[in-house]
Every structure is written in C-alpha cells, then in structure tokens.
Amino acid sequence: MTRPAPADPIAAVATAPGRGGIGVVRVSGPELLPLVEAVTGLRPAPRRACHARFIDGEGRVIDSGLVLHFPAPHSYTGEDVVEFQGHGGPVVLRLVLARCLDLGARLAQPGEFTRRAFLNGKLDLAQAEAVADLIDASTASAARSAVRSLQGEFSREIHALAEGLTQLRALVEATLDFPDEDIDFLRAADAAGRLAALRTRLARVRARAGQGRLLQAGLQVVLAGPPNVGKSSLLNRLAGDDLALVTPVAGTTRDALRSSIQVEGIPLHIIDTAGLRETDDEVERLGIARAWKEIERADLVLVLRDASTPAGGDEEVLARLPTGVPRITVRNKIDLSGEPPGRREADGGVILSLSARSGAGVDLLHDELLAVAGGQPAEDVFIARERHVRALAAAADHCEAAAACLAAPRPALELFAEDLRLAHKALGEITGETSPDDLLGVIFGRFCIGK
Numbered sequence: 515m516t517r518p519a520p521a522d523p524i525a526a527v528a529t530a531p532g533r534g535g536i537g538v539v540r541v542s543g544p545e546l547l548p549l550v551e552a553v554t555g556l557r558p559a560p561r562r563a564c565h566a567r568f569i570d571g572e573g574r575v576i577d578s579g580l581v582l583h584f585p586a587p588h589s590y591t592g593e594d595v596v597e598f599q600g601h602g603g604p605v606v607l608r609l610v611l612a613r614c615l616d617l618g619a620r621l622a623q624p625g626e627f628t629r630r631a632f633l634n635g636k637l638d639l640a641q642a643e644a645v646a647d648l649i650d651a652s653t654a655s656a657a658r659s660a661v662r663s664l665q666g667e668f669s670r671e672i673h674a675l676a677e678g679l680t681q682l683r684a685l686v687e688a689t690l691d692f693p694d695e696d697i698d699f700l701r702a703a704d705a706a707g708r709l710a711a712l713r714t715r716l717a718r719v720r721a722r723a724g725q726g727r728l729l730q731a732g733l734q735v736v737l738a739g740p741p742n743v744g745k746s747s748l749l750n751r752l753a754g755d756d757l758a759l760v761t762p763v764a765g766t767t768r769d770a771l772r773s774s775i776q777v778e779g780i781p782l783h784i785i786d787t788a789g790l791r792e793t794d795d796e797v798e799r800l801g802i803a804r805a806w807k808e809i810e811r812a813d814l815v816l817v818l819r820d821a822s823t824p825a826g827g828d829e830e831v832l833a834r835l836p837t838g839v840p841r842i843t844v845r846n847k848i849d850l851s852g853e854p855p856g857r858r859e860a861d862g863g864v865i866l867s868l869s870a871r872s873g874a875g876v877d878l879l880h881d882e883l884l885a886v887a888g889g890q891p892a893e894d895v896f897i898a899r900e901r902h903v904r905a906l907a908a909a910a911d912h913c914e915a916a917a918a919c920l921a922a923p924r925p926a927l928e929l930f931a932e933d934l935r936l937a938h939k940a941l942g943e944i945t946g947e948t949s950p951d952d953l954l955g956v957i958f959g960r961f962c963i964g965k
Contacts, residue, residue: 524622524630525614527607528964534602536579540964541619546594549617550583553598553610558583561806568598568610575602576609577755591627592634615832625961629954639946639957640669641900646961647730647897655779656729659897663726668896671719672944673911678712679938682787686931700927706920713913718944720906725887726898733782733887736808737833739818744846747870748818749773749786752879777880780887780908785812806834814839814886816879822850822866846870856884905940912937 523543529536541549551557554566558581568576579600589595599608615621625646628896632642644663651657685703699927700706737745753773771786789804809815815835845867847854855875856867864882869873916933919925942948 523619524626525611525619526622526627526964527611528597528627529602531604533604536864537600537602537604537607538964539598539600539607539614540622540627541596541598541604541614542589542591542593542620542622544586546596547583548856549614549619550581550596552617553613554581561588563599565628568600568613570609570611570613571616576613577606579917583954587634590636591630592636593630616650622963623959624963625716625958627963628961628965629958632954632958638666639954640672640944641666642946643899643957644668644897645965647899649962649965651897652732652774652781653729653776653779655895656781656897659726659729659895663896663898668723668726668898668902669945671715671722671896672941675939676718676941678708679881679934679941680710682712683931683934683938686927686934690927690931695698695943700920700925706917709913709920713910713917716906716910716913720903720910722895723866723898723902723906725895726846727900727903728780728887728897729895730897732783734783734785734811735816735883736785736787736812736815738787738806738809738815739807743818743820745786745818746771747783748816748844748846751870751873752782752784755808777884777887778886782883809839810836812839814883815839816844817841818844818846820847821845821853831959838884842866842879842886844868844879848874899908902944905943909937909940 515604521544523541523546525541526897528538528540547557553568554564555569556564557661558564558566560583563582564578565578566581567578570576577600579598582597582599584595584597598614599937600606600610623953627923628637628642631637631709632639641664648657648660648664651660681780681943682705685700685705689700737748739745743888749771752775754775772788773784775782775784785808787808788801817835838952841863843863845865847869848867849869853867855869855878857878858865863903864876866878866882868879912933916937917932919933939948944956
C-alpha cells in the first residue's frame with residue numbers, strides 16, 4: 515500500500531556536518547530541471563554526471579562540481595532527484611542550499627527523502643528503517659544485516675507469511691459463506707497443517723529478528739553485587755581499558771559507569787554499578803538507587819561474588835534481584851582463592867569462576883555472553899527493531915490462538931477467522947501496510963536530515 519507523497523520540492527545537505535573533500539546538496543520533487551538550469555545554466559542528461567558551476571541569484575559563482583539528475587520514477591524517492599556535488603565546506607554547502615531554497619524548494623525534515631521513497635512505493639517500512647540502521651550500524655555484523663534488510667530479505671519473509679495467512683483466511687471465509695455445504699473446506703485443504711507450517715516459519719523469522727534486534731540495539735549487561743567483589747575490575751577487563759577506579763575501599767563506585775564492547779560482532783553495553791549494601795552515606799545511597807534502576811531494565815545481570823571469602827551477609831540484598839531478568843553468577847578473584855577457572859550449572863543458572871585481575875576464565879564469560887545473545891551471528895540474520903519483534907510476537911500469539919480454536923471439538927470459525935486477521939494485521943505493521951501515520955512520523959523523525 516502506498517500513500518501519495520507531497521508534491522513540493524525539498525532540499526537538504528546530504529553529507530555529514532563538518533568539512534570534507536566532497537559535499538552533496540540533494541533536492542527531490544516534481545519537475546526539477548528548471549531549478550537545475552537556474553543553478554547551473556545546464557540541463558544535464560539523466561543519470562550522467564555533468565561538470566558545472568553553481569551560480570547564485572546575482573550570477574556569482576558559488577562553487578564548481580558535478581550535477582546529477584535522476585528523473586522520476588527511477589530515483590531514490592520516486593520523484594525527480596537532483597544532487598549538487600561540490601566541495602565539502604559547510605559555508606559553500608549552505609550557499610548552494612540557500613540557492614535551492616530561493617528557487618522554491620523548502621528545507622527537508624529529518625528522514626523526509628526516505629519517507630517519500632516509502633510513500634511512493636520505492637521501499638516498504640522495514641526497508642526504510644534499514645536505511646537508518648545501516649547508517650547507525652556500530653559493528654560490521656550489524657551493517658551486513660542492515661544491508662540484507664534494505665535489499666528486502668526481511669520484507670520477503672514477512673510477505674511470504676502474510677500470503678500464507680491470506681490463503682488460510684480465504685479458506686475459512688469460504689467455509690463461513692457456505693455453512694450448509696457437505697464439503698469441509700478446512701479439512702479438505704489441510705488448514706491445520708498449513709497453519710502449523712506457518713507457525714514454524716514464523717518461529718524461525720522471530721529467532722532471526724530477535725538476533726537482529728540485538729545487532730541493532732545491543733545487549734544491556736549490568737554488573738551487580740556487594741562492594742569490593744571486583745565489578746569495576748571486570749568492567750576494565752571487558753573494556754580493555756582502565757575506565758573505572760579500582761580501590762580496596764568499599765563504596766568507591768557511586769554511579770553507573772558504561773562501556774560498549776563487541777563479542778563476535780554483537781554490541782554489549784556493560785554497566786558497572788554501585789555496590790549493593792545498606793548504608794547511611796547519602797551519596798552512596800543515591801548511587802545504589804541508580805544501580806537498582808539499571809538492574810530493572812537490564813537484558814542480563816552479572817551477579818558478582820568474591821570467591822576468596824565465604825559467602826554471607828549479602829544474600830538479603832541479592833535476593834532482591836528481579837526474577838524476570840536473566841542472570842549469570844560470577845565468582846571473581848579465583849587468583850586469591852586458588853581454584854581454577856570453570857563453568858557449572860546449579861539451581862537452574864550458570865556459575866562462572868574467573869579472575870578479572872588476571873584474566874583467567876574471562877573467555878568463559880565471553881562464551882556465555884554470546885550464548886545469551888543468541889550465539890554467533892549467522893550470515894542470514896537481518897536487522898530488526900523492537901517494534902518488529904513485538905509485531906512478530908503478536909502475530910505468533912494470534913496464530914497460536916487460531917490453532918487452539920481449530921483444534922477444539924467444535925471450532926468457532928468466526929474466532930478462527932478473527933485471529934488470522936489480527937495476525938495478518940500485525941505482520942502488515944512491519945512493512946507499513948497497516949501502519950498509522952503517527953507511527954510514520956515517529957520513525958522518520960529519528961532519521962538524519964538529508965536522508
């Protein structure tokens with residue numbers, strides 16, 4: 515589904531702020547050749563770079579460079595697009611942009627070029643978001659996954675699922691339209707088998723999208739535990755730098771310290787927090803309150819214990835850790851206790867023994883972090899966002915409800931049809947087929963200007 519794009523021309527500097535060898539001013543809109551001729555005195559051939567001088571309203575030369583004209587509909591936005599490629603000085607680019615604005619263009623809003631590409635059917639919403647994800651990619655794996663989404667791999671999976679749901683909906687509608695027929699359309703067409711196959715495929719897409727969300731947003735990992743168990747030392751070891759102050763004085767860390775690392779291409783945002791204990795120190799107490807807030811919104815909590823001393827005195831504090839947040843218990847300071855590094859499972863959780871100071875056993879932690887993140891990124895992972903993951907989860911829930919309805923001794927076909935419709939609608943939100951306009955404003959408002 516496409517929506518009509520606005521007809522007014524828009525312009526913006528399309529290269530990053532600052533100085534560079536080349537700078538680009540991009541214009542998109544209807545019938546741009548008169549604007550090009552006013553700026554350059556030329557009417558360039560389509561899709562061919564042409565050397566030109568850029569002229570202001572008084573006939574003075576602003577700059578010289580290349581002009582490119584992409585006539586509609588064969589352009590990024592589906593409209594006429596013109597690029598003035600000159601020297602990358604901010605003053606020069608502002609002058610070229612001002613000339614375009616004087617000739618009737620208006621300044622583009624953030625993401626408006628890509629929004630017009632979406633509205634004109636050049637990209638679906640998932641592909642449009644992949645443009646921003648490719649620009650913002652912080653790892654090579656994230657960049658490759660964003661390219662796969664931009665090329666439509668994620669969208670093709672969604673469309674295939676939607677097509678399967680459409681066929682099922684047609685079958686159930688036929689049954690509802692002809693209730694007196696002897697032929698059971700659903701059983702004859704193996705509706706249950708088709709739905710089971712769709713649910714299996716949907717589960718695979720959810721797994722790939724879940725991994726893609728981690729590539730896009732990263733995993734929030736919080737280091738928690740009582741004072742002096744080595745949280746700051748572990749942060750420094752993982753980050754490969756002395757980011758946190760390490761002293762034998764309890765309560766040295768009083769605020770959250772953050773560092774981002776990569777494990778097999780997956781970004782991990784490590785957060786060191788104040789030691790969890792009861793205290794009368796007001797400043798330390800505020801730091802501990804912040805620590806609990808970080809723990810509550812963590813994707814994973816590393817609960818540190820001191821392997822060189824008997825456990826005790828901190829169980830009450832550690833018992834307050836949220837039960838819904840995944841955790842790994844880390845027994846630190848094995849260089850003092852004399853035990854070897856290792857991994858074991860107990861009480862349904864993982865316990866690692868390591869030394870942040872010497873580095874012994876830290877490789878075990880890397881492996882465990884990678885396992886929590888879903889394993890090493892596969893080459894077929896596509897980038898995904900939280901809203902995609904939520905939409906896929908909603909579609910899976912509705913498919914599950916539809917399967918339960920169909921398996922009932924006396925299926926309520928109206929409810930079965932409604933669950934299929936809601937699953938279809940959830941998938942449509944990913945590609946933009948059923949997305950409200952206010953959602954589009956939120957999504958494209960986060961883009962950079964010029965894209």
